[in-house]
Amino acid sequence: MTDAQRIIAEAQQLGDAKIAEHSGRFFKSGPGEYGEGDKFIGIRVPVVRQLAKHYKSVSLKTISVLLESEWHEIRLLALVILSEQYKKANAEQQKVIFDFYLSRTHLINNWDLVDSSAHHIVGGYLTNKKRDILYSLAESSSLWERRIAMMATFPFIRKNQFDDTIKLAEKLLQDKEDLIHKMCGWMLREIGKRDLPLLRTFLDRHGPEMPRTMLRYAIEKMSTEERKHYLAVK
Numbered sequence: 398m399t400d401a402q403r404i405i406a407e408a409q410q411l412g413d414a415k416i417a418e419h420s421g422r423f424f425k426s427g428p429g430e431y432g433e434g435d436k437f438i439g440i441r442v443p444v445v446r447q448l449a450k451h452y453k454s455v456s457l458k459t460i461s462v463l464l465e466s467e468w469h470e471i472r473l474l475a476l477v478i479l480s481e482q483y484k485k486a487n488a489e490q491q492k493v494i495f496d497f498y499l500s501r502t503h504l505i506n507n508w509d510l511v512d513s514s515a516h517h518i519v520g521g522y523l524t525n526k527k528r529d530i531l532y533s534l535a536e537s538s539s540l541w542e543r544r545i546a547m548m549a550t551f552p553f554i555r556k557n558q559f560d561d562t563i564k565l566a567e568k569l570l571q572d573k574e575d576l577i578h579k580m581c582g583w584m585l586r587e588i589g590k591r592d593l594p595l596l597r598t599f600l601d602r603h604g605p606e607m608p609r610t611m612l613r614y615a616i617e618k619m620s621t622e623e624r625k626h627y628l629a630v631k
C-alpha cells in the first residue's frame with residue numbers, strides 16, 4: 398500500500414455520512430452549482446488538520462496523488478500539507494511548490510481549497526517578486542483561478558502593500574460570480590483595517606458600481622453611519 402492509499406484509507410475510516418451530506422449542501426455540489434459533482438467523506442476541518450500534522454513530511458508525489466482525489470477532504474488535506482511544507486521550505490523548494498501549485502489549479506476547485514492555500518503558497522512566494530501572474534489568473538475563465546489571484550494578495554496586505562489588491566479588485570468589479578464579490582470585499586475590508594482612508598477612496602470611486610455583496614463585505618467594519626452612507630450611494 399502506498400502512502401497515499403494509506404492516508405486515504407485512514408481518512409475514509411474517519412468519515413461520517415451525515416457530515417458528508419451536510420458538506421455536499423454547504424459546498425454547493427448539486428447540479429448547476431459551483432461545486433457540482435464534488436464528493437465528500439464527511440470529515441470536519443480540524444480532523445483534516447490533525448491528519449496533516451501526522452503526514453506533514455510526505456513526498457510531493459504523494460501530495461500530487463492526494464490532490465487528484467475525487468474526495469474533497471483529501472484534496473484539502475493535500476493543500477494543508479503543501480502549505481505547511483512551503484512555510485518550512487528553502488527558496489529552491491518554495492519555487493518547486495509554487496510551480497507545482499500553479500500547475501494544478503484545476504484541482505483546487507472550491508473556495509475553501511483556495512482559501513486554505515493560495516495566500517500561503519502563491520502570495521507567500523510573490524511577496525518580494527513580480528506579480529504579473531496574478532493579473533493573468535484574474536483574467537482566467539476559471540472562477541477558482543480568479544479567486545486564487547485575490548486571495549494571494551493577503552500577505553501583501555499584511556505588509557501594508559495594497560496596490561495589487563486595489564488593482565485586482567478594480568479588474569474584478571464586473572465579475573459575475575458571487576464568490577469573487579465576497580473575496581474582493583473581504584480583501585478590501587482587510588485594507589480598511591490598516592488604511593481606512595484608502596478604502597474610503599476606493600468606495601468613493603467605485604461604490605456605485607460595486608456588486609452589493611462586495612460592497613457589504615468591504616464596509617462591514619466601518620461605522621454605522623458610513624455603512625449607511627455607502628449603501629445609500631449604491
